[in-house]
Amino acid sequence: MNEQRRQVLQMLAEGKxxxxxxxxxxxxxxxxxxxxxxxxxxxxxxxxxxxRVVVLDSSSGPxxxxxxxxxxxxxxxxxVQLTSLIPPQALxxxxxxxxxxxxxxxxxxxxxxxxxxxxxxxxxxxxxxxDGDAKVQVFCE
Amino acid sequence: MIPQLVTLRYRGPGGRWxxxxxxxxxxxxxxxxxxxxAVLAGLIACVTFGISPTSELRGxxxxxxxxxxxxxxxxxxxxxxxxxxx
Numbered sequence: 001m002n003e004q005r006r007q008v009l010q011m012l013a014e015g016k017x018x019x020x021x022x023x024x025x026x027x028x029x030x031x032x033x034x035x036x037x038x039x040x041x042x043x044x045x046x047x048x049x050x051x052r053v054v055v056l057d058s059s060s061g062p063x064x065x066x067x068x069x070x071x072x073x074x075x076x077x078x079x080v081q082l083t084s085l086i087p088p089q090a091l092x093x094x095x096x097x098x099x100x101x102x103x104x105x106x107x108x109x110x111x112x113x114x115x116x117x118x119x120x121x122x123x124x125x126x127x128x129x130x131d132g133d134a135k136v137q138v139f140c141e
Numbered sequence: 142m143i144p145q146l147v148t149l150r151y152r153g154p155g156g157r158w159x160x161x162x163x164x165x166x167x168x169x170x171x172x173x174x175x176x177x178x179a180v181l182a183g184l185i186a187c188v189t190f191g192i193s194p195t196s197e198l199r200g201x202x203x204x205x206x207x208x209x210x211x212x213x214x215x216x217x218x219x220x221x222x223x224x225x226x227x
Binding site: 060066075081084 | 203210212215219
C-alpha cells in the first residue's frame with residue numbers, strides 16, 4: 001500500500017472525511033499513477049538473439065539481388081573475444097594501416113569488456129538505408 | 142551446443158537445385174586426422190606469435206558453439222545460395 005492511500009484511510013478512520021470522499025480520493029490517486037514504469041516495460045521485452053542484415057538491390061536488372069544474413073549475437077560475442085588474441089605485432093600493423101587510411105583508431109585501447117558492452121547494446125540499433133533501387137537494413141530480432 | 146547439420150543449397154542459372162546436407166559430427170570424425178594436424182599447426186602458430194594456446198582453443202570453442210542459427214541467403218537473378226547451420 002502506498003503512502004497517499006494510507007493517509008486517506010487514516011483520515012477516514014479518524015472521521016475527518018466520509019467514506020464517499022475517501023473513495024473519490026483513492027480513485028483520483030489510482031488515475032494519477034502511471035501504468036508501468038518504463039524501465040519495467042523494457043525489462044519485459046525479450047532479448048534479441050540474432051543480428052539480421054537484409055540487402056535488396058533492384059538496380060542490377062529485372063531480377064533483384066537479395067542478401068539475407070542472420071548471425072546469432074552469441075557468435076558476435078565469440079568473435080569479439082577472439083580479438084583479444086590478436087598478436088601485438090599484428091595490432092601495430094593494423095593500427096598503422098588504419099592511420100594511413102585516415103581512421104586513427106588504436107585497437108590496442110579496445111578492451112574485450114567494452115566490445116562486449118557494444119554487442120549488448122546492439123539490440124537498440126536499427127539501420128535502414130534506402131538509396132534509389134537499393135535498400136539495406138540492419139537490425140536485431 | 143555444437144553445430145549438428147550444415148545445409149547448403151545452390152540453384153544455378155539453369156534453375157536446378159543442388160542440396161547438400163552435412164552432418165558435422167560424422168564429418169569431423171571422418172576428417173579427424175586433418176583436424177588434428179590443423180590443431181597442431183594452430184598451437185605452433187600460437188607459440189610463435191606469443192598467444193596463449195588455451196585462450197585460443199577456448200575462443201575457437203566459443204565460436205563453434207555459437208554457430209547454430211547462422212543463416213546466409215544470397216539471391217542474384219537466377220542464382221541462389223543458401224547456407225544454414227543448425
